[in-house]
Amino acid sequence: MDNVSKLELKVLYEIAQIIGQALELDQTIGDILRILSETLEMQRATVTLLDEETSLLTIRASHGMTAEEKKRGVYKLDEGVTGRIFQTGKPFVVPDISKEPLFLDRTKSRRVERGRIAFLGVPIVLKGQTVGVLTVDRLFGEDVSYEEDVRFLSIVTALISQFVQLGKQVRAREEGLRRENLSLRFKLSKSYQRFFIVGQSQPMTRVHQMIEKVAPTRATVLLLGESGTGKTLTARMIHELSDRAKYPFIKVNCAAIPENLLESELFGYEKGAFTGAVAPKPGRFEEAEKGTIFLDEIGELSSGIQSKLLRFLQEREFERLGGAKTRKVDVRIIAATNRDLAEAVTLGEFREDLYYRLNVFPVLVPSLRERREDIPALLNHFLDKLSREYGRRLSFSPRALDALVKYDWPGNVREMENLVERLSIMVEDERIDLGDIPPYFFSAGKPVAQLPADGQGSLKDMEKREVIGALERHNWVQSRAARELGLTLRQMGYRIKKFGLERMVNERRGRENGLEMM
Template identity: 70%
Template structure:
């Protein structure tokens, strides 16, 4: 009898050894092992219960003889029932008759219709001297074989399972290391990344870099906060490039530049006839960017009724096109940006509080130039290098001009600086940018002592340059420039037309 048992055990272990290593799918391999135990040893039921990393509860990972509903019921606290005791004590446990054992909870309800006596055995699954789970089975070898034989054999099987768990953990750790290395490699290769951070060595920008690298590989919604011109749209693109969505679409929607109906259609799409001019059905940006990233710039300007629809989308990734009742679902990541204080907007009733919390999952505050003045010289050289390729000459700043640039507060931030350097590249005759070459209106909010250059000889010239400067500082968005200048949208539109700036505004907004 003993020889027959040993021969049977060897046969089962041989079958198990054949399946181990054929796949790295832990659940699939354990499922095959339990099936072999069931077929070769007439075992009716078995479960492998492992500790969940997040909940720390014991969950049935794989089973034999249980249906899906029974598996879902198999959740145990570490001090609960027979399974909890085996895990806590790291020792086998035998139940000769489950009907007479108070510790046997039958939480799966898989044995409630059993009429015959059922014996139950469990052994801990140990790894590096600590329990990681439990292997439970109905008795294997029958009444004429001792429980010790069952325990001895199951301990061998549990050891094999623990080694598979260990291998899977090592594979996952290696995959995570490779993923992080891939993110780092993408960062090195990304031109946008280089462009943004090669000239941002200050402590505030180092913090931004750290946050970008942490959030980029995740699925989290990101909210970029900061003044106009600080580079929020560039950061949004970098986050996309460093994510696993980089091979899919990145699309940007400026929520301040479209009227309400057009903005809703732009985001969610519309059906033919949904509104005047809707001659065809059209997919929105969310549909077009499926599997990719949608960047919602100026999110603080979004109208209240669209906020409701956007909230639902952020919660469920579901929406309907304008004029349609068909619910659509897409997988996109949202990165939003604003230069507004959204908490103040919520308090004022202009922005939904629930939408704010949905957007504010991972906020990144992008510092203005005046808070990282040590970056200014490198930024200026970066733009001069870039422009030298476009205009085929390399300009340099005198020490006085550089000092003025560093002391300037740059209300339009990096965007204002880039625009100024391009203008100076066009206007400067020689190879040196002098203090007098810099238009005085760039310094009207600072204490930099300067004389008004001769080109600003009339009030009309001054007004024209003020309009251009305000537009540059505000990304060529007329409504925002008008607010800064404390004039109406109609008034700034009149001045743009008066000074013949329509083409310039259209070109800059199109960039």
């Protein structure tokens, strides 16, 4: 046995010792390349693999190259000697790289050296498909044959292909475990149980699937839907099911903070930035470092704040109010709105470039009108919850349940929870009947049912009288009347419009204002 064969056997033996300790693909291949370089004087040994996401050939491991040189080693599938070897699936030898036009030296790792540099490349084949290329440099004289080197490197690539296969299997197993863990966390989450388990309709199933897909990623999410549908809870679920779960979840209601304060609230301020700024204060973005920031009512942002947010989304950097230092933070952004942002863009009320930056992964959270089949289960869920708090178990009569299923629920899940709590306090019997339900519960402005004929008229008439009565008791201030009736200001406005009371409200309120000024 000649000297070269002994060296080759030594290399194979050392590679075999690595097999039992192979835990990380890049490190293992790097160890193999080190052995080739140190034992057989194969310089700049490199393994280039196909990146399935980018469809480019990139250097995964090397020996004898700097990190910067390795980073430059990126090739298209039809580019240079490496691309040719990958496409043909056959070895390729360049006796003198200075005379080969296909040799690109993309890494810029070869300096002026004595002697002629030869370049050898062998495909890495897995199950009949080329997945990468092994290349080495050799310093040889004119009389050297490359056949033995190619033969031996082909044996080495057969071993490397097994490591590549092992790496794929490990990644597939890790992905399976990640999905299994994600599914388990879905099942165990109290928030999930509260909102999703009782939502078995097709629209909610679709939301469930989208949350499961986007939660593990870094993608910006835009939650769309009416007020009260559960967008805040959906945002928290995405956070809890992500790798950021152990870091902060920061919520900012962009509509609740005055425009002149919102910038400092989001980005912070330095000492002396404005009157009263006696000390520097970090903003919500800094507080959310490594976690998630939830920007609710994003459609209400002013044009100035929109510009600053756009810059942050593009560059992940900002300056505090009154400061010059550029800061960077690692946060995930989830935004929500009940506005049609596409229409707002058309009207010039929202920046188009910001809209596209936010709209990476839109999720529409359906209204209760779009998931009526979930209403009975949701009502029972809230009854169960409140029975533990108030120590009594209530149920709905068939007539009451039918009325609530037909009701439009303009306040959605939030309105439902408030109603059930109000009924749990007010109703004295164990059964909630139609007469116990506030008379403003209608579907699309039409009575969902009629009370027994007792001269009181339809539920619609009763609701109108109740709305007018509440307005009269509170000097026609809509916000106060809404609070008495357990409504949001938006719901009160909806009812005033439905009953044609706008003119009456304006006249009476104007009269009250006139009396106050006298």
